[in-house]
Structures are given as structure tokens and as C-alpha cells.
Amino acid sequence: MNDMTPVKTSPKDWETDQEVRWCPGCGDYAILKAVQRTMPEIGAMPEKTVFVSGIGCSSRFPYYMETYGFHTIHGRAPAVATGVKLANPELDVWIITGDGDALSIGGNHTMHLLRRNLDCQVLLFNNEIYGLTKGQYSPTSREGTRSPSTPFGSVDHPARPCAFALGAGARFVARAYDVSKQLVDVLKAAHGHRGAAFVEIFQNCIVYNADVFAGFTEKANQDHQLWVEHGKPMLFAGETKGIAMDTKALTLKVVDVVDGNWESAGVIVHDVTNRAVAHMLVEMPFGPFPMALGILYDDPMPTFDEAVIAQNEAAAAGKKPNLQSLISKGQTWVVD
Amino acid sequence: MATAAPLDASSTPHAVETSEAVVVRFAGDSGDGMQLTGGQFTLSSALAGNDFATFPDFPAEIRAPQGTLFGVSAFQINFGATEVDTAGDAPDVLVAMNPAALKTNVGDLKPGGLIIADSGEFSARNLAKAEYDENPLEDGSLGKWQLIAFNISQLTLDAVKPFGLGNKEALRCKNMWTLGLALWMFDRDRQPIIDWLNDKFAKNKTLADANIAALNAGHSYGETAEIGQPGTVAIPQRHVNAAPAEPGLYRTISGADAAAYGLVAGCQLAGVPMFFGGYPITPASSILHALSRLKEYGVTTFQAEDEIAAIASAIGASYAGQLGVTSSSGPGIALKTEAIGLAIMTELPLVIVNSQRGGPSTGLPTKTEQSDLYQAVYGRNGDAPLPVIAARSPSDVFDCAIEAVRLATQFMTPVMLLTDGYIANAAEPWKVPDMSVYKPFPVSFLGEAPEGGFKPYGRDNKLARPWVKPGTPGLLHRIGGIEKQVDTGHINYAPANHQAMTDLRKAKVDGIADHIPDQDVCLGNASGKLAVVGWGSTFGPIHQAVRRARAKGLDVSHIHIRHIWPMPKNLGDLLKSFDRVIVPEMNTGQLKTVLRDQYLVDAKPVNKVSGQPFRIAEIEAAIEGALA
Numbered sequence: 013m014n015d016m017t018p019v020k021t022s023p024k025d026w027e028t029d030q031e032v033r034w035c036p037g038c039g040d041y042a043i044l045k046a047v048q049r050t051m052p053e054i055g056a057m058p059e060k061t062v063f064v065s066g067i068g069c070s071s072r073f074p075y076y077m078e079t080y081g082f083h084t085i086h087g088r089a090p091a092v093a094t095g096v097k098l099a100n101p102e103l104d105v106w107i108i109t110g111d112g113d114a115l116s117i118g119g120n121h122t123m124h125l126l127r128r129n130l131d132c133q134v135l136l137f138n139n140e141i142y143g144l145t146k147g148q149y150s151p152t153s154r155e156g157t158r159s160p161s162t163p164f165g166s167v168d169h170p171a172r173p174c175a176f177a178l179g180a181g182a183r184f185v186a187r188a189y190d191v192s193k194q195l196v197d198v199l200k201a202a203h204g205h206r207g208a209a210f211v212e213i214f215q216n217c218i219v220y221n222a223d224v225f226a227g228f229t230e231k232a233n234q235d236h237q238l239w240v241e242h243g244k245p246m247l248f249a250g251e252t253k254g255i256a257m258d259t260k261a262l263t264l265k266v267v268d269v270v271d272g273n274w275e276s277a278g279v280i281v282h283d284v285t286n287r288a289v290a291h292m293l294v295e296m297p298f299g300p301f302p303m304a305l306g307i308l309y310d311d312p313m314p315t316f317d318e319a320v321i322a323q324n325e326a327a328a329a330g331k332k333p334n335l336q337s338l339i340s341k342g343q344t345w346v347v348d
Numbered sequence: 349m350a351t352a353a354p355l356d357a358s359s360t361p362h363a364v365e366t367s368e369a370v371v372v373r374f375a376g377d378s379g380d381g382m383q384l385t386g387g388q389f390t391l392s393s394a395l396a397g398n399d400f401a402t403f404p405d406f407p408a409e410i411r412a413p414q415g416t417l418f419g420v421s422a423f424q425i426n427f428g429a430t431e432v433d434t435a436g437d438a439p440d441v442l443v444a445m446n447p448a449a450l451k452t453n454v455g456d457l458k459p460g461g462l463i464i465a466d467s468g469e470f471s472a473r474n475l476a477k478a479e480y481d482e483n484p485l486e487d488g489s490l491g492k493w494q495l496i497a498f499n500i501s502q503l504t505l506d507a508v509k510p511f512g513l514g515n516k517e518a519l520r521c522k523n524m525w526t527l528g529l530a531l532w533m534f535d536r537d538r539q540p541i542i543d544w545l546n547d548k549f550a551k552n553k554t555l556a557d558a559n560i561a562a563l564n565a566g567h568s569y570g571e572t573a574e575i576g577q578p579g580t581v582a583i584p585q586r587h588v589n590a591a592p593a594e595p596g597l598y599r600t601i602s603g604a605d606a607a608a609y610g611l612v613a614g615c616q617l618a619g620v621p622m623f624f625g626g627y628p629i630t631p632a633s634s635i636l637h638a639l640s641r642l643k644e645y646g647v648t649t650f651q652a653e654d655e656i657a658a659i660a661s662a663i664g665a666s667y668a669g670q671l672g673v674t675s676s677s678g679p680g681i682a683l684k685t686e687a688i689g690l691a692i693m694t695e696l697p698l699v700i701v702n703s704q705r706g707g708p709s710t711g712l713p714t715k716t717e718q719s720d721l722y723q724a725v726y727g728r729n730g731d732a733p734l735p736v737i738a739a740r741s742p743s744d745v746f747d748c749a750i751e752a753v754r755l756a757t758q759f760m761t762p763v764m765l766l767t768d769g770y771i772a773n774a775a776e777p778w779k780v781p782d783m784s785v786y787k788p789f790p791v792s793f794l795g796e797a798p799e800g801g802f803k804p805y806g807r808d809n810k811l812a813r814p815w816v817k818p819g820t821p822g823l824l825h826r827i828g829g830i831e832k833q834v835d836t837g838h839i840n841y842a843p844a845n846h847q848a849m850t851d852l853r854k855a856k857v858d859g860i861a862d863h864i865p866d867q868d869v870c871l872g873n874a875s876g877k878l879a880v881v882g883w884g885s886t887f888g889p890i891h892q893a894v895r896r897a898r899a900k901g902l903d904v905s906h907i908h909i910r911h912i913w914p915m916p917k918n919l920g921d922l923l924k925s926f927d928r929v930i931v932p933e934m935n936t937g938q939l940k941t942v943l944r945d946q947y948l949v950d951a952k953p954v955n956k957v958s959g960q961p962f963r964i965a966e967i968e969a970a971i972e973g974a975l976a
Contacts, residue, residue, distance in 0.1 A: 028826075030838065059821045064664070067829075075826050075839065080818035082667055083828025084660065085690050091657035095664025095672060096818070098648055099623050103668065103818055121660075124653040320648065328644035335616060335645070336783045339609050339746075343391045344599040344780070 019057050023048040026058065028078045039190030039215035040069060043137060044076055046195040047106075053196065054203050061104045064093040066113035069144045070137035070215070073108040087118025090125035090134070094316075097130055101317045104203075105132040111152040112142050115171045119151075126180040128316035129207045133199075136173050136210070137190075139217035140224050147220035159220075174294035174308060177210040178287070185290060185309040189214035189229050194239060194306065201307050207315045228303040238302040240282040240293065242310075245274045248302045254279030255293075255301075264292050266301060284310040364535060364587045369428025371436030372530065375453045376445030378412050378421040381523035386423025388527055388544065390775055392536045394600050397590025398427035401888060403435030403961065404773045408630070408713045415469075415477040420452045429589040433888035435774065437963040441533075443526055445469060445500070447478035454490065462494045462584065464529070466522070468501030496583060500525055500566075507565035511558040521562035528566025535587045538567060594779060601778040603771035604631075606745035607675070607701055608638035612645045613746070613783065614699075614753025615671050619790040621646035623665030624673045625658040627680060630713040631769040632703040635675045655683035659700070663687060666696040667827070669793060669817035671757060675701035677769075678720045679710060685728055691762040692732045692853065694827045695805070695813045698762035699752045703772040704884075706959045715959030716770035718884050719935035724764045725913045725942060731850050733857040735759070736913040738766040740887035743778035745771060748910065750786065757791045759860055760812040766912070768934075770885045770961055793817050804837035810863070811856035860914050867916035872898060872905025875925035878974050881951065883909045883939050886932055886962055893967035904971050909939070920947035930954050930974050932967050 026048040034040045051061070061079040065071035067086035074081025080103075084092045089107045097105050107125075114122045114136050125134070141159070142148040148161040152173065156165040177185050184205040188198045190213060202209035214225045228236040235249035246255035247269060256267045256278035267277045280289065290309035296302070372389070376382045383404055393400045403424040412419030426436030438458040444450035446469040454463065470483055484490055485497045504525040508518045524545070531538055542560050549556035573583050615622040624647060626636035640649040648670070652658040655676055662672030676684065681702045691698045704720045706712025720727075724736045735755045739748040745767055752765040794802070794814040804825040805813050816823045825837060833840035834848050869879075871894050882890040887908050894906040907922065909915065923929055923943065929951040931940040937953035944951055954970040956962055 058824055060819055062668075062818050074828070077826075078824055080824055081826035081828075082664070082694075083826065083830065084663075085686055085829055088656060088660040088687065091652065091660035092664035092667070094650070094652075094657070095623060095625065095661035095666075096668045097664075098650060098661070099621075099665035099668035099670040100817070100819060120653055121657055124657070320650075324643045324648055331644040333644045333646075335609075335613055338612075338642075338645075339783075340597055340599070340780050342599045342601070342605075343394060344597060345395050345397070346597055347397065347593045347595050 019055060021052045021056070021058070023052060026051045026078050028076050030075050032076050033072060034069060035219050037218040038069070039139065039217070040073070040137065042190040043135070043195070043213055043215060044073065046199060047077070047135075050196050050199040050203070054200055056104060060102060061106070062096055063106045063108055064089045064096060065108040066110070066118055067144070068110040068113045068142070069139075069217075070108055070110040071113060087113055087116070088121060089113070090118065090121035090130075093132055094125065094128075094130055097132060097317050098320055101131070101321060107132055107134045109134065109136050111136065111138045111140060111173065112150045115173060115176060116151045122176070123180040126177055126182040126208050126210060129181070129183060129313060131207055131315040131317050133202045133209045134211065135199075136212050137215040138173055138212050139215045139221055140170075141217050141221035143217050143220055172294060173212040174210070175291070177212075178291055178294060178309065182210045182309070183207045183311055183313055184209035184307075185294070186210070186307045187212045187214075187305050189225060189305070190216060191229070192305070198306065201310065205310055206312050227298065236298070236302045238304045240304060240306040240308060242282055242284045242307065245279040245281050247274060247279060253302075256280060264296060264301070284308075287311065364585045366587045366589060368430060368588070369426060369432060369436075370441065370534070370586060370588055371424065371426045371439045372441045372443070373422055373424040373439040373453060373456070374443045374526070375420055375422040375449035376523070377414055377449070378407055378409065378419045379414065380421070380445045381520065382421045382423050382445070385523040385527045386425060387775075388541050389530055390425055390600060391540060391544070392531060393425065393427040394598065394777055395540055396534075396536055396588070397593070398429065398588055399432040399591035399593070399777060400425055400427040401432050401435045401776050402426075402774050403770065405960075406714055415446055415448055415474045417448045417452055417478060420449045422449070422453060427588055429591050431591065433891050434961065434964060437965050443530070445522065445526070447474045447480055447484070450484060451478045451480065454493070457493055459492050460494065462496065463490060464583075465495065465497040466500035467497040468499035470497075503565060503569065504562050507562050508558040511554050511561070513554070513558055517555075518558070521559050524559045524562040525566035528563035529570050529583070530566075531563075532567045532570030533583060533585055535585060538563060593777075597780045598777050599780055600775045601743050601746070602634070602773060602775045603703075603739065603742040603745045603767050604634035604773070605638055606742055606778070607635045607749050607765075607767065608642065610746040610749025611639070611673055611699065611753065612642055612647065613786065614750040615646065617750065617786055617788045618671065618753055618757045619788070620757065621648070621670045622673055623662055623670040624649045624675070625652050625661040625665070626650070626675055627652050627655045627658045629655070629677050629680045631705060631772045632675045632677045632680070632701065634772060635701060635703075655680040656687060659684040659687040659698075662698060663691050663694070663696060666691070666698050667694070667818070669815070671697055671699065671753060673699045673701070675703070677703050677705045677713075678707045678723065681720065681723060682727075688734070688762055689728050689730060689732050690829045692728070692734055693829050693831075695760045695853075696762070697756035697760055697815070699749070699756050699765060700762060701749075701765045701767065704766060704768040706957070712959045714769065716768045716885065716961060717934050717957060717959065718766075718768060718886070719938065719957065720766065721883075721912065721935065721938035721942070724766055731854065733854055733913070734762050734764060735857060735860050735911070736764045736766065737910060738884040738912050739771055740884060740908060740910070742771055742774055742776050746778075746781070754789050755860060758789060758812065758863070759810055759856060760815060761857060766884060768885050791815060793820070794823060795820060797822055803835040805832055805835050807852070811852060811859055858914050861917045864911045864914075864916060867907065867909065867919045867922055869905050869922070870908050871895060873903075874905070874922065876905055877903040877926065878928045878930065878971065879905050879907050879923060879926040880967070880971060881907045881909065881923070881929055881931045881939070881943065882933070883912060886934060889962040889964045889967050890932055892964045893971060896964070896968055897971045902971065902975055904975065912939070912942075915946060920949075923947055923949045923951070928952070928974050930970055932956075932962060932970060934962065
């Protein structure tokens with residue numbers, strides 16, 4: 013993010029005149045609305061904002077944002093965004109990507125962007141399927157996913173985006189889902205983090221992978237959501253359950269909380285700077301454990317763009333660029 | 349150039365013979381420091397005022413096993429009192445530091461040429477590694493050459509003994525001993541090399557002194573041998589006069605440095621900062637190295653995670669208002685191909701430097717070839733034209749890089765600049781240009797909506813679209829790789845629109861032909877019996893071959909094409925004014941195919957893909973064959 017003079021905009025100001033071309037009922041609509049609602053709240057300036065995307069359903073996103081936008085090629089948005097940000101660090105750069113775009117064809121770039129800590133926001137729309145190519149299983153699809161390319165079920169183990177991000181060295185990792193009311197707050201926090209902010213957004217593909225997240229997104233299943241908040245105990249299911257540390261096994265465990273006595277139940281207080289616990293939260297198997305959502309990890313460190321610019325300036329300091337003298341150096345001689 | 353009489357070991361002592369030109373090849377183990385020796389001998393040639401061309405030829409392995417045939421590293425220099433355009437066909441002198449170096453190089457030596465061999469390295473073990481059954485220094489098998497063999501290893505050890513170095517370190521001074529001898533042989537001043545050694549080993553005076561002692565010992569060996577000191581072998585001495593040259597400041601330049609300086613110069617003339625995204629690859633990495641030291645010139649360098657990220661980041665930087673540049677060699681360019689298409693589609697300026705090497709696949713990483721012309725001109729999905737420029741020599745890369753920046757920024761297009769492994773690594777004298785004579789071509793960013801409204805894909809009279817920096821109020825827009833609507837740039841798949849946009853992209857690049865110089869004939873008449881058409885680093889051998897053929901009275905001209913795509917407008921007519929056209933190339937006939945396609949001329953190929961540059965004699969033979 014950047015320190016920008018706040019300007020007053022409304023969500024409407026962030027809409028383009030382009031017809032939105034996602035399938036009716038697609039989770040992308042809700043995410044688009046949430047981003048358009050986030051922009052006024054963070055005081056963003058349209059002309060200083062750049063959305064960079066790769067290829068896939070989610071990557072059409074920039075066409076619908078009244079900002080600068082670059083719909084690039086499959087998997088390469090992080091690399092293009094790196095060039096944009098290094099060329100002009102004043103720009104507020106948002107990367108829009110999907111599970112195939114970011115973790116399959118573009119996995120390498122995602123890893124290096126996070127490792128370098130380029131100041132930007134990465135919104136990974138995870139629908140666990142290749143939508144735009146008509147429904148093949150993706151790197152985040154669960155084992156056994158039947159799809160046109162895996163008619164007998166997929167056999168490979170899925171990638172876990174947040175675990176990947178932490179493993180790559182991300183300093184901000186958050187998770188939400190398309191229609192969650194907390195999404196705007198998560199996006200605001202991502203924007204407020206200086207450095208690469210990685211947000212996994214579970215997104216329902218109504219055509220090829222409908223309801224794959226219903227286990228925690230359905231109204232009846234929301235007891236399976238654990239929204240973590242810095243300084244607050246990790247409680248869920250109407251504060252009747254919590255997450256505690258099994259100090260012998262050094263693993264997390266679910267404990268019952270009776271009459272609000274979470275402390276006596278050993279429930280952990282969320283500390284967004286605790287990297288070890290963040291790793292454990294994103295590794296919790298869903299089912300026995302709830303789905304951890306919210307700001308899972310947030311611990312800034314110096315950014316790549318700052319470091320590059322600082323080194324450029326330091327290396328250039330005190331030097332007077334003179335091309336004529338530069339090319340006149342080396343092994344020289346004069347012919348009279 | 350290299351038409352000197354053979355050096356004669358039995359020539360009268362004290363009489364320093366004068367030669368027009370001499371070709372010397374230093375060959376040794378890859379750890380013997382032959383590239384360094386060659387580089388310093390090049391410097392001394394430059395200081396002596398000779399014209400010269402060099403050819404470093406080294407293995408892909410960094411430290412190949414010692415003494416092996418594949419671990420041989422060689423450096424050839426052709427220096428003369430007249431114009432030198434190539435590194436020379438056949439060496440007059442071969443310095444062989446071990447049996448493997450002798451075996452892999454002696455076949456190239458001119459009949460009657462001189463071999464200087466370090467007999468100290470011709471042990472049974474090294475002979476076996478080089479697959480010699482008998483010691484060639486003793487079995488008479490080198491009879492058609494002059495052989496001078498003596499124990500350079502031992503002489504070096506003796507020379508550096510006072511400095512107390514370990515045996516291994518002491519033997520490392522062998523290359524300086526050899527250089528000292530070469531300096532004596534060609535009547536050169538030692539002081540610049542001594543200065544260089546003092547500078548190089550400023551932090552280790554012992555090493556500096558030991559190397560200087562070795563250099564001096566090699567030099568005095570020549571002197572003492574000359575006066576018939578017992579136990580020495582007389583060595584012939586040659587003097588090569590200074591080549592006539594225009595007055596001015598000269599320097600040696602490699603193609604990689606010329607590329608870096610030319611790109612910086614181009615960006616200054618355009619008035620934009622440069623963003624260079626690169627990924628290490630032989631032989632292109634040296635451009636990244638050179639540019640990473642030039643930050644005060646507004647250069648940002650980014651070593652990306654792969655070739656694709658290197659170009660993608662450069663495209664991002666161009667989008668954000670700097671000039672994106674990327675550089676690689678064939679395999680890396682292949683990886684960048686999809687992104688090149690994106691730059692074509694989004695009509696952003698971009699310079700892509702391809703230092704070609706032998707292919708396909710990993711191919712010959714350290715050897716030279718010109719086999720990426722198809723890749724440059726045609727190698728993308730869709731109808732995806734871009735301008736292609738090819739440099740002919742190390743110093744020529746400077747002007748070609750400026751031209752690439754000009755076309756990229758003036759026409760809002762990616763531009764491919766072709767060099768090759770030979771150009772990238774070789775060095776030649778360069779008269780330092782006066783930068784004030786270069787005409788600036790400042791870019792203009794659109795700052796506000798013009799009358800009639802802002803059209804991201806509106807076009808100027810060159811069909812270039814506006815360059816808009818994100819951050820500019822009022823000009824918000826989206827671009828991408830999907831086909832876009834004429835003028836607005838919105839997504840549009842309509843049949844007529846795709847036809848129109850494809851036509852526009854083609855017309856824009858074709859139209860560049862109106863903004864480049866007409867094709868000239870660089871040697872000979874503008875019509876006649878035979879045109880020899882070349883591009884890239886075959887310039888040198890073609891030029892010399894045509895010169896020799898013309899000296900024999902043959903009606904032949906040399907046409908060298910710099911603008912490979914689009915081609916100069918007059919090229920077709922020019923080619924048709926010759927009865928015959930031959931096209932020597934270090935590939936299987938790529939430019940030949942393009943010429944045939946574009947102009948329906950019966951261009952005949954002359955091909956070589958051995959990883960080595962053409963010899964002049966090979967092209968001379970082709971000329972004579974074509975006129976027979």
C-alpha cells in the first residue's frame with residue numbers, strides 16, 4: 013500500500029462501463045463488489061491504482077475496475093506487477109489471480125513475489141477448479157475430484173494456498189470467502205500491510221464446482237468458521253468451542269468452552285505476528301477442525317521495491333552520469 | 349589481413365621481420381588463464397596501433413577436468429597493419445600449453461606455421477588424456493609445422509621461486525610467462541601489462557610481483573634465445589606496424605559492453621529510464637552484469653526468477669512508463685515468446701536482445717550460430733510481427749541498440765536485437781563516438797485526453813498508439829492480451845475487428861520500412877554478376893572474401909543487411925539487379941528463405957553450423973563457385 017492523500021469516492025466510482033461477463037451466480041461478483049466497496053474506505057485514488065491479472069475467470073477482474081489495469085498472460089501477473097511497481101513505486105498494485113494461475117502455471121512467480129516481499133496485494137480467488145477451460149481439476153482440487161480430465165477422480169494431493177504463501181515467506185496471509193461480510197475488512201487490512209499481502213478468497217464456481225465450500229459457508233454450517241482476530245481468543249461455534257495447544261504433541265486441538273471460560277479451556281489468543289501458529293492454522297484439516305479465516309499472519313518487513321530503489325539511489329549517489337566519459341573509459345588509446 | 353609470410357624460426361637473428369598481419373592462437377587448459385592472456389595481448393595490440401579482431405573459444409564447463417580434450421580453452425587474435433575484419437582463418441602461431449590444446453588446435457594451424465609448446469606438460473599422463481599414443485613433440489608427426497618446445501612450466505617455476513609461492517600457485521603464472529614471450533615475439537611494450545598486473549593484484553603484492561617476474565622471464569627468454577644462449581631455442585620475432593586509422597580516441601569493446609552502453613545511450617536519447625529484466629544465460633549474462641553497474645544512468649536491473657519473469661517484468665515496467673529491456677539467448681527467448689506476443693498485442697515498447705548460440709535446445713552454449721532468425725522474425729503464435737535488427741560486430745551493437753530503442757519507443761512495439769556468441773565475447777577496436785552527433789528521439793507520454801476523447805488504441809501517423817503512464821488522471825484504461833477493439837481497446841472478438849486489428853499491427857511494423865535507411869552495398873557495385881548477402885557476425889569474413897575476389901577481378905558485391913524485419917524498401921530491386929545472389933549464414937539457410945519469400949529471388953545458401961565462424965577462404969570458394 014501507499015500513503016496517499018485520501019480522496020472521496022463511492023463504490024460506484026470504481027465501476028467501469030464494461031459489461032461483466034462472469035456466469036450468473038459466480039462468486040466473483042461478490043468479490044468485485046467487496047473490492048469496489050473497499051476502495052473508498054481506504055481512500056484510494058483511481059489513477060494511482062493498478063490491477064494486474066493473469067488468465068482465468070478471476071483475471072477478467074481488471075476490466076471491471078475503473079482504474080489502470082493490465083490483463084496479462086497465464087501465471088505471469090506477479091512478474092508484470094513487479095516491473096510496474098519497480099518502475100513506479102507510487103502506484104498501488106493489486107494482483108488478481110486464481111488457483112490455477114497462481115499455483116500451477118504461475119507458481120514460480122507467486123513464490124518469488126512473496127519471498128521478495130513486493131509491496132502489493134495478491135488476491136487469489138480459489139474455486140478449486142479450472143473454470144474458463146470448462147472444468148478440469150486444479151492444483152487445489154481435493155483428491156478424487158471428478159472432472160473432464162479426471163473422469164475417475166484426481167489422484168494428486170492438493171496445494172494449500174496459505175501454506176504455500178507462508179512457506180514462500182509471505183509476511184501477510186489472510187483468508188476469506190466470496191460472500192463473507194468480513195471480506196472488506198480483510199482487504200483493508202491487506203492494503204494496510206506494507207509488503208506483499210496474500211489473501212486467499214474461497215470462491216464458489218457455480219457451474220463446475222458448486223458448493224465445494226458449503227461445509228463452512230452454508231448458513232447451517234457457519235459454526236465451522238473460525239474467524240481469528242489479533243488479541244482475541246480463537247473461538248468458534250458461537251463461542252462454544254475454541255482452539256488450544258496440545259503442549260505435549262505440539263499440535264492444535266479443538267476444546268469445548270463452557271460458559272465463556274475460554275481461558276480455563278486453554279484457548280489461544282491470536283497473535284498475528286506468530287508465524288508458527290499461523291503455519292498450524294493453515295494446516296488444520298477441515299472437518300475435525302474449523303476453517304480458519306481472517307488475518308492469519310501479519311508481520312511486516314522491509315519491501316523489495318524499497319530495497320531496490322534505496323540501492324539504486326545509494327549506488328548513484330554522488331556520481332554524475334556522463335555517457336561520453338563512460339564510453340571513453342576502459343582500454344583506450346589515441347590515434348593522432 | 350592475415351596474408352603474412354610464415355614466421356620462420358630459422359630466419360636470421362636480430363633482424364625483426366615486418367608482417368602485414370599475424371594470427372596467434374593461445375590454447376591451454378580451461379584453468380590455464382588463456383582468455384586472460386588473450387585479453388592482455390589484445391590490449392597490447394591495441395596500444396601498438398594494430399587493427400585486430402579476436403575470437404575467444406572456450407568450453408561450456410567452468411572447470412573441465414584438467415588436461416582433457418573437451419577442457420581446452422582458446423583465444424585467437426588477428427592483428428594487422430591494415431584493416432582486420434575477422435579473427436583470421438588459420439593461425440600463424442599456436443601456443444599450446446598442454447597435449448590436449450595441441451591436439452584440438454594444431455589442425456587449424458597454417459602449413460609452415462609455428463607451434464610453441466610447453467614440453468613440461470607433455471607427461472605420459474597428459475598425453476594419455478589427450479589420446480596421444482606417442483609424444484607428438486618427439487615422434488615427428490608435427491613435421492609440416494615449425495615446432496619450438498621447451499619447458500615453460502619449469503621456466504616459470506624458476507622465475508617465481510623467490511616469491512615462495514606453492515607449486516600450484518607458481519604454475520598459475522605460466523600464462524604471464526607465455527604472454528611475456530609473446531610480447532617479445534611481436535616487439536611489444538611490457539609496461540601496460542605490468543601496470544595492469546599491479547592493479548589486478550593490488551591487494552597481494554607477492555602475486556603481482558610473481559606474475560611480473562614471470563612476464564619478464566618470458567620476455568627475456570626470447571632475448572637470450574635470440575643471441576643463442578646455450579639451452580635455449582631461437583624464436584623468431586615479428587613486427588606488425590600500426591594500422592592506419594582515423595585520428596581520435598579508441599578503445600577495445602566487446603559486444604556485451606556495446607549492448608549495455610548502446611541501450612543506455614538509446615534511453616538517454618529517448619529520455620526514458622531503463623528497466624532491465626534478465627535471467628542468467630550464456631552468452632547473454634554479461635549484458636546484465638554491465639548494466640547492473642550503471643544505476644546512475646537511470647537503469648534498474650532485476651534478476652528475475654526465470655526468463656518469463658524477466659520479460660514480463662520488463663513489460664510491466666514499459667507499461668508503467670520506463671523502457672523495458674530483456675536479454676537472453678535462443679532457449680531463453682523461446683521461453684519469452686508468449687510474453688513477446690503480449691507486448692505486441694498491448695503495443696508497448698520493449699527491447700529484446702538475443703545473443704544467439706548454437707541450437708536447438710541447450711545446443712552449444714558457448715559456441716556461435718545465427719540460427720534464431722526464423723525465431724526472431726516468425727517464431728510466435730498468431731500474426732505477430734515485430735522489427736528485427738542484427739548487429740555485425742562488437743562495436744556495431746552500440747548503434748544497433750540505439751536503433752532498437754528508437755524503433756521500440758517511436759512505434760510502440762517490441763524490437764528484437766540479434767547478436768551472437770561471437771559478437772558478445774569478441775573484442776575489437778572502437779573509435780569512441782561523439783554522443784553529441786546522435787539525434788535525440790524524445791518520447792512523449794500522453795498527459796491528458798486529446799480533443800475527441802482519449803482512445804487507448806488511437807494511432808498517430810506512424811500507427812503507434814499513445815503511451816500513457818498509470819498515475820495519469822483522466823486516462824484510466826485497461827489493456828491486455830485479448831483482442832481489442834479498434835481505438836477503444838475494449839475486449840472485442842468480432843470478426844471484422846480482428847481483421848482490422850491484425851491488419852493494423854502488420855501495417856505498423858511494415859511501415860517502419862519508411863523510417864529506416866535504404867539498403868546500401870558495402871563493397872562493390874550496385875548491380876552485377878554476384879551479390880553476397882549477409883547479416884550479423886558473418887560481416888567480417890564475407891567482407892574480406894569479397895574484397896579478395898574483387899582484387900582478383902571478379903564481379904561481386906557485398907550487401908550486408910542490418911534491418912532484418914522489416915527489410916529496407918529498396919532491397920528487392922537491389923537484389924534483382926544482380927545475376928546471382930548467395931547468402932552465407934551460420935545456419936541452414938534462414939535469411940535465404942526470407943529473401944526468397946519476400947522478393948522471389950533465387951538466393952542460394954552457403955551454410956556452416958559447426959559453432960565456429962566462417963573462414964574467409966570458405967566464402968571465397970563459394971564466390972568462385974557461384975561465378976564458375
